Amino acid sequence: MLSPISPAELAARQAALFTAPSHVAAKRLIGWTLRVDGVGGRIVETEAYHYSDPASHTFPGPTARNAVMFDPPGAIYVYRSYGIHWCMNLVCGDEPGSAVLLRAIEPTDGLDLMAARRGLEDPRLLCSGPGRLCQALGVSIAQNGLRVDAPPFELLPGPAVEVVVGPRIGITKAVETPWRFGEKGSRFLSKPFPKT
DNA sequence: GTATGGATGGACT
DNA sequence: GTCCATCCATACT
Numbered sequence: 001m002l003s004p005i006s007p008a009e010l011a012a013r014q015a016a017l018f019t020a021p022s023h024v025a026a027k028r029l030i031g032w033t034l035r036v037d038g039v040g041g042r043i044v045e046t047e048a049y050h051y052s053d054p055a056s057h058t059f060p061g062p063t064a065r066n067a068v069m070f071d072p073p074g075a076i077y078v079y080r081s082y083g084i085h086w087c088m089n090l091v092c093g094d095e096p097g098s099a100v101l102l103r104a105i106e107p108t109d110g111l112d113l114m115a116a117r118r119g120l121e122d123p124r125l126l127c128s129g130p131g132r133l134c135q136a137l138g139v140s141i142a143q144n145g146l147r148v149d150a151p152p153f154e155l156l157p158g159p160a161v162e163v164v165v166g167p168r169i170g171i172t173k174a175v176e177t178p179w180r181f182g183e184k185g186s187r188f189l190s191k192p193f194p195k196t
Numbered sequence: 197g198t199a200t201g202g203a204t205g206g207a208c209t
Numbered sequence: 210g211t212c213c214a215t216c217c218a219t220a221c222t
Contacts, residue, residue, distance in 0.1 A: 047203070055203070057218095065218055082204050083216030089203090101203055131204050170203055190204095 005157065013157050014149050018073030018092050023048035025092035026100040027165075027181045031158035034102070034148075036137040039110030041127065042158060043102060044183040045190060047168045049089070051097030054173035058097035068145045070096045076153070078134070078144040085131030088139050090148055090155075103169070103180075104128045106188040107136065129190040166193040 005013075017025050017032075026048035034040045049056040057066045057079065068077040069091055077089040077099055089099035105127035107114055114126045114136040127133040134140065148155045162184040167176055169191060182189050 049203075057203080060219085063218070079203085079218095080216060082202060082214080084214065085204050087203060103203085129205065168203070172202080 010156070011149070014074065014155060018090075019094055020092065022050050022093045022098035022100055023179050025090075026179065027163055029090070029100060029102075030163045030181055030183050031161040033108070033154070033156040033158055034105060034137075035109055035154040036139060036143075037110075037152040038154075039113050039137055040105060040154075041108035042106040042183075043104075044106050044186040044188050045102075045104035046181050047101040047103055048179040048181075049099050049101060050093070051095065053177065053179075055168065055171040055175075055177070056097070056099075058099075062097075066097075069099050071145065074147050074149050076139075076143055076146050076148055078139060078141050080141070081131060086134035086140050087130040088134050088137075088143075101130060102133060103130050104182070104186075104188055104190045105133050105137075106183075106186060124187055128188050132190075164193045 017028055026046040029043050029046050032043050034043055051058040058069050062070055068075050073091050075091040078086055081087045089101050091099045107123050107126045115121050118126055118136050126136045164182050164184045165178050166180045167178055168180045182193055
């Protein structure tokens with residue numbers, strides 16, 4: 001059970017998260033709870049992207065697609081991946097053009113709706129990947145540019161958890177930058193982390 | 197105007 | 210492990 005938190009404290013903790021460098025925010029986000037219209041769960045896997053990072057959509061500079069990544073921290077950046085899937089980022093950072101990709105959630109709220117949207121029941125397959133997560137939470141380009149600190153989104157701090165680190169998934173540039181973060185031992189990761 | 201290449205997931209061997 | 214569906218921003222001609 002989450003302890004009650006005042007609106008002022010929530011706003012302060014969100015602001016501190018959003019304005020941290022994206023790789024710090026990505027690590028801190030592990031264990032927070034995200035819901036969209038009441039559907040969601042605990043964030044268990046993230047990746048960080050930075051404008052100076054060749055793997056980032058913002059590396060070539062501002063464009064129509066990545067414009068939201070230059071919005072103030074707390075904005076939601078959604079893009080289509082491989083022509084099929086949606087991927088959801090939270091704009092974070094001490095400089096513009098950086099964000100945290102949400103890769104996996106441990107589903108806790110709205111399991112039935114998530115299962116219906118995904119067309120399957122297994123909780124481990126509902127949100128274990130960036131495309132799956134967006135499908136389960138009903139996130140698409142329609143949510144691009146909205147803010148995570150306003151409805152239909154909710155973002156709440158969780159207890160500190162043990163976090164593991166590894167290289168990011170599916171990229172072709174800056175492959176070795178260890179900016180993927182996950183909750184140690186979680187069964188809801190998109191892929192295991194390499195043993196350290 | 198056309199060409200290209202993904203921050204993926206699911207089906208299959 | 211391999212294969213590939215399918216879209217759009219971007220980089221060309």
